[in-house]
Amino acid sequence: MKAIIIGFGFIGKRLIEVLNQKISLLKRIDRSFKVIGVSDSRGYIFNPDGLDLKVLSKISGTHEYSRYFHEGSSLDLIEEGDADIMVEATPTNIKDGEPGLTYIRRALSIGMDVVTANKGPLVVAFRELKRLAESRGCHLRFEGAVAGAMPIFSLINECLQGDKIIKISGILNGTTNFILSKMHFEGSTFEMALKEAQERGITEKDPSYDVDGIDAACKVVILANALMDRDVRFEDVERVGIRGISPEAINLAKRANYTIKLIGVIDRNLEVAPKLVPLNHPLCVHGTLNALHIETDLAKELTIIGYGAGKETVSAIMNDIISVMKGRLAGQSSLTQS
Numbered sequence: 216m217k218a219i220i221i222g223f224g225f226i227g228k229r230l231i232e233v234l235n236q237k238i239s240l241l242k243r244i245d246r247s248f249k250v251i252g253v254s255d256s257r258g259y260i261f262n263p264d265g266l267d268l269k270v271l272s273k274i275s276g277t278h279e280y281s282r283y284f285h286e287g288s289s290l291d292l293i294e295e296g297d298a299d300i301m302v303e304a305t306p307t308n309i310k311d312g313e314p315g316l317t318y319i320r321r322a323l324s325i326g327m328d329v330v331t332a333n334k335g336p337l338v339v340a341f342r343e344l345k346r347l348a349e350s351r352g353c354h355l356r357f358e359g360a361v362a363g364a365m366p367i368f369s370l371i372n373e374c375l376q377g378d379k380i381i382k383i384s385g386i387l388n389g390t391t392n393f394i395l396s397k398m399h400f401e402g403s404t405f406e407m408a409l410k411e412a413q414e415r416g417i418t419e420k421d422p423s424y425d426v427d428g429i430d431a432a433c434k435v436v437i438l439a440n441a442l443m444d445r446d447v448r449f450e451d452v453e454r455v456g457i458r459g460i461s462p463e464a465i466n467l468a469k470r471a472n473y474t475i476k477l478i479g480v481i482d483r484n485l486e487v488a489p490k491l492v493p494l495n496h497p498l499c500v501h502g503t504l505n506a507l508h509i510e511t512d513l514a515k516e517l518t519i520i521g522y523g524a525g526k527e528t529v530s531a532i533m534n535d536i537i538s539v540m541k542g543r544l545a546g547q548s549s550l551t552q553s
């Protein structure tokens with residue numbers, strides 16, 4: 216299997232490191248596995264015989280691998296590379312899904328399996344991409360795009376196949392959980408806690424994506440469309456952020472054995488809003504952790520807790536890559552995570 220990686224930033228680089236560390240695991244599944252191309256915004260590196268993962272692990276931009284560097288665009292790599300699978304990790308853009316949307320459309324339309332960590336294309340065009348993948352008999356997997364390392368799509372699609380999903384709710388943004396945890400445990404104001412989150416580099420470039428619930432609302436849209444067969448858009452999510460949460464509100468909640476968390480809810484309604492959560496509820500996790508509570512007709516209630524972003528996300532991407540490899544070997548066609 217020949218792989219290309221589009222986007223060589225935090226996630227793309229960490230993925231290369233892990234592929235290098237775990238190459239024997241991948242080769243045991245498919246001896247022919249190799250990474251033949253990697254791109255960023257400057258250009259791409261391409262070697263049809265496979266790039267040296269050790270060299271790739273040590274460079275910080277594609278232009279540094281001058282032997283195989285081309286100044287062309289990622290689309291050139293997708294179209295000319297003849298890869299079997301594309302891992303897409305370009306920046307999220309929820310306005311029009313670009314540049315990832317164009318890359319994913321193109322890869323699927325020429326029969327390439329796709330693994331993406333990018334919410335943008337899924338928020339903007341989930342149905343279209345799902346149909347395109349199905350019509351081309353391709354896999355489209357996106358475990359890393361929602362809740363980082365937490366295997367929410369695999370859990371529901373593979374372990375709850377006989378269940379009807381009634382409701383999914385939970386903490387979908389680690390930055391707001393960090394801020395609210397600081398307010399709960401240390402009595403910080405919202406402004407102080409946000410400043411600390413920014414100093415630690417855990418906010419989005421524009422922190423309103425976190426604190427106004429935009430990031431969580433995108434995840435609500437993807438979960439609703441992929442797991443509950445909805446056809447909803449970002450505008451369909453009722454959204455209130457955490458800017459208005461005062462230390463007094465946190466203290467009042469605390470005295471009654473509750474805390475306040477920014478919770479995304481997917482049932483008949485779609486919502487992101489601060490909610491009172493009992494201190495002994497499974498969703499009451501702190502720091503940058505995420506948590507998802509799933510309610511179904513048969514299993515009734517399940518909660519998963521984990522890292523919703525950061526380098527741990529590569530766990531989800533690796534599982535997606537391996538699932539695609541195994542699916543191909545088993546001759547499966549068209550498997551979207553829904």
Ligand SMILES: NC(=O)c1ccc[n+]([C@@H]2O[C@H](COP(=O)([O-])OP(=O)(O)OC[C@H]3O[C@@H](n4cnc5c(N)ncnc54)[C@H](OP(=O)(O)O)[C@@H]3O)[C@@H](O)[C@H]2O)c1
Pocket residue numbers: 221222223224225226227254255256257289303304305306307314332333334335359360363523524525526528
């Ligand atoms: N970081 C996380 O913890 C995390 C967790 C889950 C999901 N994600 C998602 O994963 C994706 C990647 O995140 P990241 O943190 O790795 O971002 P990042 O560090 O900003 O890296 C983005 C990469 O995409 C490249 N790029 C930008 N525009 C491009 C274009 N038009 N064509 C090709 N490549 C382009 C950048 O190249 P240059 O460096 O040359 O600009 C860079 O290599 C995002 O969609 C993000 O939301 C991230």
